[in-house]
Amino acid sequence: MKKIMTQVSAPDLSKMEEANVVDAIRSTWISSTGSYINRFEKEFANKCSTNYCLSVCNGTVALHLALLALDVRHGDEVIVPSLTYIATANAVRYVGAEPIFIDVDPKTWCIDPDLIENSITRRTKGIIVVHLYGHPADMDRINHIAAVHGLWVIEDAAEAHFAKYKGDPVGSLGRVGTFSFYGNKIITCGEGGAITLNDKNLSIRAKTLRGQGMDPNRRYFFPVTGYNFRLTNIACAILCAQMERYKNILTKRLNIFSTYREFLSEINGISFQPVAEWAEPTPWLFCIVVNEKEYGKSRDDLIRLLENQGIETRPFFIPLHLLPPFREQSVERKDSLIHTEKISRSGLNLPTFSNLSKKEIEKICSIIRSSSLR
Ligand SMILES: Cc1ncc(COP(=O)(O)O)c(C=O)c1O
Incomplete structure (x- = not known):
């Protein structure tokens, strides 16, 4: 690594x-x-x-x-x-x-x-x-x-x-x-x-x-x-x-979000977090979802690829009902949480922090773009 x-x-x-x-x-x-x-x-x-x-x-x-x-x-x-x-x-x-x-x-x-x-x-x-x-x-x-x-x-x-x-x-x-x-x-x-x-x-x-x-x-x-x-x-x-600086912090993060959206647009198999019409989300960690068939690589392949280029990412949370402290009860209840499992398997968070430069975002996005099937 x-x-x-x-x-x-x-x-x-x-x-x-x-x-x-x-x-x-x-x-x-x-x-x-x-x-x-x-x-x-x-x-x-x-x-x-x-x-x-x-x-x-x-x-x-x-x-x-x-x-x-x-x-x-x-x-x-x-x-x-x-x-x-x-x-x-x-x-x-x-x-x-x-x-x-x-x-x-x-x-x-x-x-x-x-x-x-x-x-x-x-x-x-x-x-x-x-x-x-x-x-x-x-x-x-x-x-x-x-x-x-x-x-x-x-x-x-x-x-x-x-x-x-x-x-x-x-x-x-x-x-x-x-x-x-x-x-x-x-x-x-x-x-x-x-x-x-x-x-x-x-x-x-x-x-x-x-x-x-x-x-x-x-x-x-x-x-x-x-x-x-x-x-x-x-x-x-x-x-x-x-609290005195939060507006400035939000502005920087919103800029990062729009730069990611711009540079990652129209890549086959890469999509973004949905936004409901009534929602005004906060720009926490930028999320992407990888459709393995369309993109040509799995979410985990992409995480490894970025890691090899020195870029840290985060896979989405593992569904809690599948984790050891909760699994047994979940099996007993016959939980079937299809969307949770699908989103969890295919999503990752990209670097998101105030001092992340446009150049770094460009680099991250060009790695993601150049790895797609096209
Ligand atoms: C959804 C959610 N709930 C609760 C927590 C717990 O917060 P903390 O780590 O401050 O204990 C986190 C932490 O990251 C979280 O993401």
Whole structure:
């Protein structure tokens, strides 16, 4: 294998993030109290059009906290898409519940609303939708089904900061929205996460659980067993700078997306992520899908070819129902998730980060073009 020269992602950090971190350190507020935490939570809630935002230590914890706050327990079932990162289903298991996997809609790559009702049982408590690869799920239809059956909806928006559904920001469309600020995300602080929500009582419950279960009105009195899920003031100092710069970060990534689309257009067997007419996706990682017959090479052949030229890519997520922690239950349920498996097998993410030059994109695209059957 050749040395990787172009990685798949890199954070966009500037002097502003650096200055904020120095400021947080000099203030001595380096743990989970401090002005950057309050500022970030206020700004992010504002941006998501929600009443509340609670920062937490990563996106997996955000999901876990949302499920705990919603009182999901042992024996409950939660409907989730199989085409997602494992954290979505792991969090369901952390609270003793079982993820019930359903297929995605090939028009959005997100959970297919038409298949939800068939999977609802007496044990079903809610639905976690994933706004996959920056594209929002069809929230109106999902919320309607949830309302009819008395279920809640969590939006896993780890990959979709600032995406919009019919003009409204993701994170404001379900009972709780969850976000990740891992290093490869649109905005980052290395490791971090958040939940967004409108319900005051639910936010008090989540805040209590986030801080070891301490009564918000009585210090060192713990009415419930809680967790330490807090994020630090240093991390929020980075996030505050990222929030000041997010429009600039998005513009750079949107340019990368349009350059890829331009240079990869009309290659036999190469297609892009679909975009629904009601969606305003966020430019996370650029996705392509390889049709092996038409292109003449498989997705994995193309990944190897690019790797040999020093270009790192990412295969799409392996469907969760096929992975060892979930496989047995999935076989028992006779899951048949055709679209999930097809998309997973044929898709890959190309390098997407602010400093990726047009020249590098051109090189990546010319390798992809010259390898096609023509
Ligand atoms: C869809 C999805 N959900 C949850 C997570 C978990 O976030 P984190 O890595 O911050 O724990 C990720 C992470 O990349 C993700 O892609």
